Structures are given as C-alpha cells and as structure tokens.
Amino acid sequence: MNSKRGNVWIAAAGLVINEAGEWLVVKKKYSGLKGKWSLPAGFVQPGEMLDEAAVREVKEETGIDAEPIAFLGLRTGVIDGEISDNMAIFLLRPRSEDITVQEDELHAAAFLSKPALCADPATSGLLRYLLALEPLAFLPPHDGFNPGDPFGYTKYRLYFKSSKS
Template sequence: MGEKRGNVWIAAAGLVVNEADEWLVVKKKYGGLKGKWSLPAGFVQPGEMIDEAAIREIKEETGIDAEIVGFLGMRTGVIRGEISDNMAIFLLRALSHTITVQTDELFTAEFLSKQRLREDRHTSRLLRYLLQLEPFHYFPAHDGLNPGEPFGYTKYSLYFKNSKY
C-alpha cells in the first residue's frame, strides 16, 4: 500500500459549499469510503501546496471550480502501525455549478442538502461529524507573511486563528 507514496502520506480534502448552502460530495469506487458520500480529496503532488491540492482535486474529481475560504482541520492517523496518513480539510466556496464526474475514481458527485446527507445511510462518518460542527469556525488564510530568505519559499500560505474571531 505504501510503496508508491512511501510511509508518509499528505492529502487534502475540500468541503465545497454552493450558494444554496449545499455540500459537494462524492461516492468513491475504492477503499474504505467505497459507495459512501465523502469529500473530494487526494494526495499532494510535488511542488504543490496543500491548499492548492484541495482545489486541484476538487476540479479533477468533479469539474467544480472553487476558492478557499479557510482551513477547517486535520485528520491524522497511522495505518497498520507503519503509514502516517494525514489529510488537511479546507472550507471552499463553489465558483461553478456544472459537475463533471471523474468516472475512473467516482461513481457520482452531487451538491446535496445537509438534510439529505443527515438522512442518507451512505453518508461517511467524517461528513456526519462535519454536519454536527456547523456553523464552522475556520482559520482564514493570511497573506504577506512569507518569510522568504533564507528558507527559499516560492509559494507560502499561513492559516491561523485570527484573534478578532
């Protein structure tokens, strides 16, 4: 399982909300979430920031353009005592409406109401937990804080709780 990515996995997921306050959810064809409503998600690629990975994965899996609103949280775990599995979860706003399902990985993708997700027995545990957290308290992005030299960052984002919230 860990051969392709090594033993440290970094992934990003996005909770995309449209103007009707519906959530963009997907049903995967593989893994522990097979057939369950879950968040669009995937692994960070070399040269990519974790927030960029969330936006890219959403676009690749669903065709939906989205922008980051803030950072919601982090899921982290260890698989079989050897693989560090980490996923950052972002809150995003939908910028487009037409869904194009990436059929290699997904059965379907839809914008669903929170009520429908609460009632559907195929809703994942993570989505059920997120439904309980509303309204969300998230960490917005802060610009202009790139420490630059001597670190050599070419891109940089900081998500930190602002004291005025």
C-alpha cells in the same frame, strides 16, 4: 507499506458549499470510502501547497472550480502501526456550478443538502462528524508573509485565527 507514497501520506480535501447551503460530495469507486458520500480529496503532489491540492482534487473529481476561503481542520491517523495518514480539510467557495463526474474514480458527485446527507446511510463517518459540528469553525488564509529568504519559499500562506477578525 505503499511503495509509491512511502510511510507518510499527505492529502487534502475540499468542503465546497454552494449558495443554497448544499455540500459537494462524491461517491468513490475504491478504498474504504467505496460507495460512501465523502469529500473530494486526494494526495498532495510535489510543488503543491495543501490548499492548492484541495482545489485541484475538487476540479479533477467534479469539474467544479473553487477557491480556498478557510482551513477547517486536520484528520490524522496511523494505519497498521506503520503508515502516517494525514489529510488537511479546507472550506472552498465554488466558482462554477456544473458537475462533471470523474468516472474512472467516482460513482457519483452531487451538491446535497445537510438533511439529505444526515438521512443517507451512505454518508461517510467524517461527513457525519462535520455535519454534527455545524456551524463550522475555521481559520482564514493570510497571504504576504515571508518567513525569510534563506528558506527559499516560492509560495507561502498562513492559516491562523487573527485577533483582528
């Protein structure tokens, strides 16, 4: 067990796609993804919504400002029969282009084309899976819904497929 996080891990990742159709990817210096191209990602902090965590992690790891435009999916698993490891993946729109690599955690960060990622043996399994799903299906965000005052939410957002879209 990781005493810092307990037995339930909640993380968020951002798939940032630029106007050229390139994907923002990073090569981490640690974990099972060490040396592999993967999505910018990290653990959700207290007081943070999942999509905010994805935006923050993209900014921290790559310097890219981004905004959430859709929920792509959920990666969930159990490590060693004990740790619930969950990651929400969001589609993000870049609001800046200049990459600044977070050198403490990363070897590299880059916008790469889908063919380049498919051909690179250092592309992670999750990225390969997402590339094979193209075109990606997603759920758009819906703001403005209040589930009721007794809950005490200070922020609230829904990601559902609308029959009106």
